[in-house]
Each structure stands twice: as C-alpha cells, then as structure tokens.
Amino acid sequence: MRHHLQRHLAVSLTIAAAALAFATGTSPARADGVSAYDGVYSGAAAPAMAISGCGQRETDIIIHVKNGQAWTHHHRLSGQVDATGNLSMQDGSGTVQITGQIAANNLTASETAPEKPKKLGAAYNNNGTICSYTISASRG
Known part of the structure; x- marks a missing residue:
C-alpha cells in the first residue's frame, strides 16, 4: 500500500510538473519560433499562414x-535572418531561392x-510546384 501511494504521488508530481511547464511555455512541443x-x-502572436502558391488564389x-528563425504556420523554414534583417532561404539542395530584407518590422x-x-x-504548396511568391514577415 505504501509503495502504491509513493508511486501515485510520483505520477501526480510528474503530471503537475508537465502542466506547469506547458503553462509557462517551456514545453518542447511548442513551435513558437523559439523552440x-x-x-x-x-x-x-497571430499565427502565420501555411505556404501556398502556383494555381491558388493566395x-x-x-x-x-x-531569434533568426523563419516559420510558416506549420513549418520552420530553412531560412535565417541575420542581425541586420537580411533573409536567406534555401531549398533542399542548399540553393538559395529567397533573399530579402526585414526593415521596420516588415519584409x-x-x-x-x-x-x-x-x-x-x-x-x-498543395500542387507540389512553386512559382513566384511575395513574402511578408514581422519580427517576433
């Protein structure tokens, strides 16, 4: 019985710690652009949109x-923003496909x-093809 109570208490404390971590935003499952x-x-902040493109309205x-990481609604992009606001994104082969500048909180x-x-x-995007995009972003 004593062992059961100790185990129950340990499980309760684990759940409480997990709840506290989630409430304070330290849960590793949060994709907030920092983790x-x-x-x-x-x-x-207002969530970003999912990527869209060729053949679609948007x-x-x-x-x-x-923190120098670029995110869409679902994915962290393989792009980096340096301290002066320069943006560079690469495709899967590492070829730079997007360059830009963030200034006055807009890119x-x-x-x-x-x-x-x-x-x-x-x-x-939904069609598996990418044409031309206009990208706007704000610092988090």
Missing part, C-alpha cells in the same frame, strides 16, 4: 520570425523557382 520543434505554430506567405521579397522545385524549407 527547435518543427510542428504546428502555437505562439501568442500567393502571399506570412512568415513569423523569431518584402520575391522568389522564383522551377516548376518542379526541390523542397523549399520544410514545406511544399
């Missing part, structure tokens, strides 16, 4: 930028890729 977890965005990709850039591109960051 290294590549999952669905759950930060406090050709804007909203990117959330925090405007354009990207042109082949009709059958390799993986761009961590996301494809």
Whole structure:
C-alpha cells in the first residue's frame, strides 16, 4: 500500500510538473519560433499562414520570425535572418531561392523557382510546384 501511494504521488508530481511547464511555455512541443520543434505554430502572436502558391488564389506567405528563425504556420523554414534583417532561404539542395530584407518590422521579397522545385524549407504548396511568391514577415 505504501509503495502504491509513493508511486501515485510520483505520477501526480510528474503530471503537475508537465502542466506547469506547458503553462509557462517551456514545453518542447511548442513551435513558437523559439523552440527547435518543427510542428504546428502555437505562439501568442497571430499565427502565420501555411505556404501556398502556383494555381491558388493566395500567393502571399506570412512568415513569423523569431531569434533568426523563419516559420510558416506549420513549418520552420530553412531560412535565417541575420542581425541586420537580411533573409536567406534555401531549398533542399542548399540553393538559395529567397533573399530579402526585414526593415521596420516588415519584409518584402520575391522568389522564383522551377516548376518542379526541390523542397523549399520544410514545406511544399498543395500542387507540389512553386512559382513566384511575395513574402511578408514581422519580427517576433
């Protein structure tokens, strides 16, 4: 009986610690642009949109930028933002496909890729093709 109570207490404390970590935002499952977890965005700021492109109505990709990492709604991109706001993103082969500049909390850039591109960051559009995009972003 005593062993059962000790085990129950240990489980309760583990659950309480996990709940506290989640409440304080230290859970590794949060993809808020700060953590290294590549999952669905759950930060406090307005979430970014999923990538979209050729053949679809929406050709804007909203990117959330925090600590030099660029995120869409679902994916951390393989792009980096340096201290002066320069943005560079690569496709799956490491070829730079997007360059831009973040200034006054906004980034405007354009990207042109082949009709059958390799993986761009961590996301494809729905058609598996990427045409031209206008990208806007804000610092997190």
